[in-house]
Amino acid sequence: MLHLPRTLHALAAALFTTLTATAALVSPGAALAQPAASTPTVSYKIVTASERGTYIQIGRDLARFVAPQAGIQLEALASKGSADNVSRLRYDTGVKLAIVQSDVYQAFVDYADAGNAVAADLIRPLRVVLPLYDEEIYFVVRTDSPLQYVHEIKGRKINIGPLQSGTAMSASTIYRLMFNEPLADAATSTLSNEEALLKLTTESSVDVVVIVAGQPAKLLADMKPEAKQLVRLLKVDPANSGTQAALQTYGAATIRSASYPNWLDQDVSGLAVKAYLVTYDYTYRVTTDKLSRFAQSLCENFAVLQTEGHPKWRDVRLDLPPLGRGWRYYAPIERVLRRCTSSHKEAPRPAPSAPASATCTQQERILGLCRTP
Template identity: 60%
Template sequence: MRISAIGIVAGILLALQVPAASAAAEFKIVTASERGTYIQIGRDIAKLVAPEANIALEVLPSAGSAENVRRLRYEPGVKFAMVQSDVYQAFLDQAQEGNVAAARMLHPLRVIMPLYNEEIYFITRADTPAEFIHEIKDAKINVGPVGSGTALSATTLYRLMFGKPIAEGNTSYLSNEDALVKLLTEKTLDVVVVVAGQPAKLLTDMKPEARQFIKLLKLDPNHSTTRAALRTYFPATVRAANYPNVLTEDVSGIAVKAFLVTYNYTRPETIRYLTRFAGSLCRNFPRLRAEGHPKWNEVELSLPALGKGWSYFPPMEQHLRACPELTATSPAVEQKQCTQQEKILGLCE
């Protein structure tokens, strides 16, 4: 009888433990290439933020931001996406011009928070006479795979600078690695455009002799074509300390903003997981900075005003605005005047 009673009690205790040991929600985040910064940021989120929200977050590579918008909208299980601001804006512009497909994809997307600037690198051969980005007019340019954020950034920048698209005969859509081979061995390309937050693995993995073969083109902030580009993008500094095998000194460059994006979910269970995620993001933000990719040190846990047509996901916004790290700085964020860079990117009302 005593043994039976013990068995019954053990069974009751085991039953009581089931809710606490419930399986984690299986969500996905789409990022970018295996060698880029987005995927490393995604892995940091999966490791340091998702578990506390009882989310098993699978980090998926992708062709980039444009593909991520589509996958977030239509692929089952994808609840988060990394998206460049110019890609988001491009979909918004297309929607406002009457493109039904763009409107359908973009309308339910919501911003969780801005992240950091991603540098845009213009790589050319070391013996190329060109020194500046504005000298790439009519060059043979690899813009990255179709559907990638890199391709959109490269083509948008070119159009802003020169008032016309890159000629189709001068455009290629190869991966970064394949394009660099053609740049250096076949010499059928003049420029390879890469978008990645520094330190970018593609460049940090290069050997010491790399600077004998490649160089990065610089930004001339005073050139007329540059001023046109800076209506949408940010000036940046590519630091030699991040790429000692490529650079001997810092190089002036240009960058685009990265955002963490989700969907306007209405299912109560999904909303509960996402609000838990927001709470975990708040609590673990110091760990992201201490243990994650160096780019986390450029991220501010703030929710600035977004451009027209953009909006935050309200349940997550509510939790993030209650975060002590945000509320400690929110008066300054709300009261300060917009910087020129914020105006350029459309982050001011």
């Protein structure tokens, strides 16, 4: 590994503008959706992911450009990630929307179908609002690492991100698909992206850091040019048999140098996972009316999102494609959005007990389906 005469503080400064700064809001001069004069305002929340990820910027865009016209004061909350979002959407009062990765959603569906009562209680009342965009999956190593391709990470010390994050699910699933075996717990760490990147560059406890975020991801875009001397990306080889197995579940992607001009000199081949906007199957009239208004505002302000919001909005379409087995759209919103696309071209129940952690698999721990000791 690199032996650099730098303190931890200096290294952090070299990698990032700041590790603790919150994601910047869009410019104050941007156009805002205006609430209807007769629409009473309610306070809702959307759960996203880390403060320096793409999800929270998408949530803030919805809060700024869409929610006001629907009479909603929408607060974008940081979270552990997709699996945490499923649980919080299901049980946290005030959380009405969540952003969830497709592989996490499908994992809950699969566990529910296999008879897991906790997974069934979590996922079966949830409904899809809208497919969003593909999120790129980054495999980061030290510049002096012998690894060049993702299919070479077998047996390495890998940071998969916090438990209950979408990153952890994607990293563990890709590893299992590529090598037909789970990640070894002893070689797996669950640090935050920031903590893992620092360990990657200062000690040998981490060989690979997996990050899932739509480009340009703020954490990586904030890297200074000195980061080139410390870390780089692994490439995906589509001809490799393990990669081909992963591509049955995940999409191919290109991580563009234009997204990270301080860090990348050329485009890098990668993998991607789809993000979805999700809600609960609400039947209370006030809530269904508000969410229907939200969908109408989304339709009317979609062009603003694509021009003033995060660049990933340009990859989003309002048409509603068929969903996978066990997935369903939220009917009140679906009706509004299908009209939109055609014109343009109750109280939560207590959570059931989860199985003891000693009986849980790695992926069950990632999904939060285990009771901690």
